[in-house]
Amino acid sequence: MRKLRVAILGASGLVSQRMQQRLSMHPWFELVAVAGRQHGVQLSEVEWMLEQRRPTILGEIDIQIMDIHSESLAQNLIDSKVELVFSALPSQPALSIEKQLIDAGIHVFSNASAYRMDPEVPLVVADVNPEALKRSASKPALHACATNCTLIPILHPLSVLSKHHTIRKVVVRSEQALSGAGWKLVLNEEERNNAIGKEIAGEAEKIIEEAERILGLVEVEWDVQCKRVHEQDGHLVHVQIHLDDMPTYDLIQSELNATIQDHIRPLPSQPMNPMTLIQSTPNRQRDLWSGKTLQTPQPSVDLKAGMTTTVHLETVEQGVVSFQALSHNTIRGAAGGVLLLAELAHYDNHFASVDLNPSSSSSEP
Numbered sequence: 001m002r003k004l005r006v007a008i009l010g011a012s013g014l015v016s017q018r019m020q021q022r023l024s025m026h027p028w029f030e031l032v033a034v035a036g037r038q039h040g041v042q043l044s045e046v047e048w049m050l051e052q053r054r055p056t057i058l059g060e061i062d063i064q065i066m067d068i069h070s071e072s073l074a075q076n077l078i079d080s081k082v083e084l085v086f087s088a089l090p091s092q093p094a095l096s097i098e099k100q101l102i103d104a105g106i107h108v109f110s111n112a113s114a115y116r117m118d119p120e121v122p123l124v125v126a127d128v129n130p131e132a133l134k135r136s137a138s139k140p141a142l143h144a145c146a147t148n149c150t151l152i153p154i155l156h157p158l159s160v161l162s163k164h165h166t167i168r169k170v171v172v173r174s175e176q177a178l179s180g181a182g183w184k185l186v187l188n189e190e191e192r193n194n195a196i197g198k199e200i201a202g203e204a205e206k207i208i209e210e211a212e213r214i215l216g217l218v219e220v221e222w223d224v225q226c227k228r229v230h231e232q233d234g235h236l237v238h239v240q241i242h243l244d245d246m247p248t249y250d251l252i253q254s255e256l257n258a259t260i261q262d263h264i265r266p267l268p269s270q271p272m273n274p275m276t277l278i279q280s281t282p283n284r285q286r287d288l289w290s291g292k293t294l295q296t297p298q299p300s301v302d303l304k305a306g307m308t309t310t311v312h313l314e315t316v317e318q319g320v321v322s323f324q325a326l327s328h329n330t331i332r333g334a335a336g337g338v339l340l341l342a343e344l345a346h347y348d349n350h351f352a353s354v355d356l357n358p359s360s361s362s363s364e365p
Helices: 014-023 056-060 073-079 091-103 151-164 183-187 189-195 203-215 249-258 331-347 358-362
Strands: 004-009 029-036 084-087 107-110 143-145 167-176 221-228 235-243 275-278 309-317 320-327
Touching: 004 014, 004 091, 014 029, 014 331, 029 073, 073 091, 084 091, 084 331, 091 107, 107 331, 151 167, 151 203, 151 235, 151 249, 151 275, 151 309, 151 320, 151 331, 167 203, 183 189, 203 221, 249 275, 249 309
Parallel strands: 004 029, 004 084, 084 107, 107 143, 167 221, 275 309
Antiparallel strands: 167 235, 235 320, 309 320
16 A cells, blocks of 8 residues: 655644654555754654654654755655645744745645635635635645634534524633643743733634634624633633524534534544533543544554544523533644545545555554
């Protein structure tokens, strides 16, 4: 079975290392190149920061980090026979670097926010709006973006309800983990203390504009506040959705339980249920790795671990649906979501086809 040769933009960042972790044993993709600021250094020499140990294969493969700012980056990737790239770059460098690679004919799947609202770049959640994944006729390669990590636990329930009801208002209060800001809050006590309990600048605006684009929402009133909490991983949201009608609790529960099975594909990272309902407030210790197929989370082996949004439907009263939802921000909301998007593109024949074997994604090495 031929795997597609892939690269990562970014070497030492949190999302990049999550991508490395998920690509180390991926059944469809082979990591052959990484570009970053530490150019000339072996990937195996970059300090590994995730709580799980570095996958053995990442210490064995011979990858020398390319210069992310080199004018020859695209050609260097082409010389390495890279077919698609995963971007874990900050937004500003992503603007120029992702464009350079697209212009060279290299497919780019981005976790950056730089192009999320570009009308020629699809903004896609694989199990919510897969039909949006299309290559622009004006571009030589497919350029696609995943969403803001905080949107995922809001979007899964909201996407279901928007199909059955007219939404008038959405109220969101988020409790976002430290890792949503990368390593800086996890590792820097002073910055962490300054961030806890504070409003996250620009976050509410991203949630609103991305949700409206994906779901086609119009004339909806939004009230969104996003704050940081002292948790390493997992974004928890408290949401109220005001509807035009007066559904019962049982009806909303039934609609959410039906989830979004029409959009499920047999992809390595696709959980059986993108969203699961529970009877209590989502708990990071219990629910963070929801979707896992192994008893103990092994994110380099079990690609479904951490890919399910956990939802507690609290009340349905007078046309207002209240729920709490949790998702793993660096897995489902970042690295896992971007890889799932590339898997969808591969499955839907946006690249040269290979022998797909999704069943191997959850097997012991």
